[in-house]
Amino acid sequence: xxxxxxTQERLLSEARNLLWSRGYANVSLREIAxxxxxxxxxxxxxxxxxRGLFDATLTDAFEIPDMADExxxxxxxxxxxxxxPRDGNAGPSVLQLIQTNGSDPEVGEQVRTAHAEGMQNKLxxxxxxxxxxxxxxxxxxxxxxxxxxxxxxxxxxxxxxEFEAQLRHLMVSALAFRADTNVPDxxxx
Amino acid sequence: xxxxxxTQERLLSEARNLLWSRGYANVSLREIAxxxxxxxxxxxxxxxxxRGLFDATLTDAFEIPDMADExxxxxxxxxxxxxxPRDGNAGPSVLQLIQTNGSDPEVGEQVRTAHAEGMQNKLxxxxxxxxxxxxxxxxxxxxxxxxxxxxxxxxxxxxxxEFEAQLRHLMVSALAFRADTNVPDxxxx
DNA sequence: CCAGCAAGTCAACACACGTTGACAAATTTT
DNA sequence: AAAATTTGTCAACGTGTGTTGACTTGCTGG
Numbered sequence: 001x002x003x004x005x006x007t008q009e010r011l012l013s014e015a016r017n018l019l020w021s022r023g024y025a026n027v028s029l030r031e032i033a034x035x036x037x038x039x040x041x042x043x044x045x046x047x048x049x050x051r052g053l054f055d056a057t058l059t060d061a062f063e064i065p066d067m068a069d070e071x072x073x074x075x076x077x078x079x080x081x082x083x084x085p086r087d088g089n090a091g092p093s094v095l096q097l098i099q100t101n102g103s104d105p106e107v108g109e110q111v112r113t114a115h116a117e118g119m120q121n122k123l124x125x126x127x128x129x130x131x132x133x134x135x136x137x138x139x140x141x142x143x144x145x146x147x148x149x150x151x152x153x154x155x156x157x158x159x160x161x162e163f164e165a166q167l168r169h170l171m172v173s174a175l176a177f178r179a180d181t182n183v184p185d186x187x188x189x
Numbered sequence: 190x191x192x193x194x195x196t197q198e199r200l201l202s203e204a205r206n207l208l209w210s211r212g213y214a215n216v217s218l219r220e221i222a223x224x225x226x227x228x229x230x231x232x233x234x235x236x237x238x239x240r241g242l243f244d245a246t247l248t249d250a251f252e253i254p255d256m257a258d259e260x261x262x263x264x265x266x267x268x269x270x271x272x273x274p275r276d277g278n279a280g281p282s283v284l285q286l287i288q289t290n291g292s293d294p295e296v297g298e299q300v301r302t303a304h305a306e307g308m309q310n311k312l313x314x315x316x317x318x319x320x321x322x323x324x325x326x327x328x329x330x331x332x333x334x335x336x337x338x339x340x341x342x343x344x345x346x347x348x349x350x351e352f353e354a355q356l357r358h359l360m361v362s363a364l365a366f367r368a369d370t371n372v373p374d375x376x377x378x
Numbered sequence: 379c380c381a382g383c384a385a386g387t388c389a390a391c392a393c394a395c396g397t398t399g400a401c402a403a404a405t406t407t408t
Numbered sequence: 409a410a411a412a413t414t415t416g417t418c419a420a421c422g423t424g425t426g427t428t429g430a431c432t433t434g435c436t437g438g
Contacts, residue, residue, distance in 0.1 A: 003405085004415065022294055029396065037415060044397055059366020094320040100292045102286070102338025105211055116339040119290055130343030135359065141339070146323055149291025150305040150330065154319030170324065191436095193385065200427065228387060233427055 008046050010036040013091075016057040020092035023100035024107050053109060058114045064122050071078060073126060074171045077140060078164060095144045134177075139174040143167055196346060197235050204279075205246040209281035212289035213243060213296050241295060245301045253311050262315060263360045266329060284333045321364075328363040332356055350354040 004122070014036040018027040029050055033040040047053040064080070067073040080094070094115055101111045116137075123133035148154040156162035203225040207216040210370040218239055222229040253269070256262040270284065283304055295326045307324075312322040335341040336352070345351035 007415085021292070023212070023292060025212065026294055028205070028394075030394085032232070040396085041418085045415090050396065066349050074411070096292070097402080098338055099288070099334075102334070103210075103212060105215055108338070112338065112340050116341065120339075120342060124342075131355065132343075134264075134343035135332070137339065137341060138331035138335040138344070139328065140331070141334055142327035143324070144210045145288075145291070145330055145334065146327040148302065149287060150218040150299070150309075150326065151325060152305065152323040153309060153313070154321075154323035166320065170271065170327075196385085215384080217424075220422085229426085230428080231386070234386090239426065 004046070007036070007038050007042065011038055011043060011046070011053065012056055015053050017091050019054055019101075020097040021100065024104050025051075026100075029053075048186070051107075055110070058110065064118050067122060067126055070126070070175055073123075074168060074175075078168060092142070092175060095141060096148065098146055099149065106115070118142065127175075136171065136174045139170050143170055193235070196227050196231065197227070200227055200232060200235070200242065202243055204242050206280050208243055208246060209286040210289065213293050215289075218242075240296070243250075244299070247299065249343075255314055256311060259315070259364055262312075263357060263364075266360065267357060282333075284330060285337065287330070288334055288338065316364075324358065325363045328359050329356065332359055340367050 011032065018032055020033065029043050030040050032053070033043060041169055043050070043053055047056055058179055067075060068077050095140050100116065101107050104111075119137065120133060123136060127133045127136070142165070143155065146153040147157065157165060200221065201294070204221050207221055207224065218232050221227050221230060232242055233238070236245055254265060256265050261299060285306065287300055290296050293300075308326065312325060313319055316322045316325070332344065332355070336344040336346065343357060
């Protein structure tokens, strides 16, 4: 019985790496099984199928810690979203998960509610404005996506110290945003 | 011969709607053909296959107009990215295209270079800072994604007047960003 | 009118996918 | 040591996919 959970975890790890980074529809079970060095049939046996395997990568996905103040918030989110906080070595981040599967007709809703909602709630509790909280998350997602899916020049590689510095700078800027602030009209810039 | 291009364009329109909004791997040719009221075989005949059909939705996808100054930039990008500027009626936006297909192992690279690069170049020519240009695009993408894939509370529905107002506000804020600006350290907020 | 070609239809192919059940090997329990 | 249960292997199934080729229909030019 102990050996079984070892292979289950190898499957889980490989599934998370592949499904989160490339998207549910773009990865086959045979590829996951091969990567984990396990027979394909065991996936259906242990997790009840592809969907069950994906679900399993979400259940223990990540617990949103308490963020005492805005300063701690920045550091927490930075580590939480950009580093992959999983079993020591690097892997796809929560951002990648949302990005690759957020619009999937099958698993999208689940991904959203599994992560974004809890995050948003904590954010709103700490910050005072819903729009500001949303903006804060948008900046993080947009910036990380800018490097990952848009390959925007000027944005450093994810994981590099420069990236962390850039993103930290942006997050602090975003926190200074207020929905009701009078921003000069576009015509007047 | 005139009738052929009519069905070709019905196929193109349906393909753009489905492939852009739900992702390349999540839509089958039979679904596209059925939506266009056309036999499946004609897709391979006219476009050489699924990939060819997708390519065709990109080639004439969108021309990036000149943006004279930052004020025009805001309005142009707003219309370009959020409204779908295609044959009158609404459809998936360029943002959705990048979002749903940006991480696809097969078509991702093409999507990136087709749109993001040209945009970034024009942005850099107008603005003076690469990071600032990247941030500008990040804010747009992140904000739209916040509504679409994260369902962030506080962000209005895409297409609504509120959404436009919020996004315009953010874009103007983003333009005020400078990479070298001294932002208070997170610890000091 | 009718040959020639474009436009569309239909059925079938080969392939990859997720899934299942029968079987063998290994490990634990009695 | 024998029985029982767990763990892993293998081959096959059914289904949906993209693609192809042979076929029929409709139109147009000589």
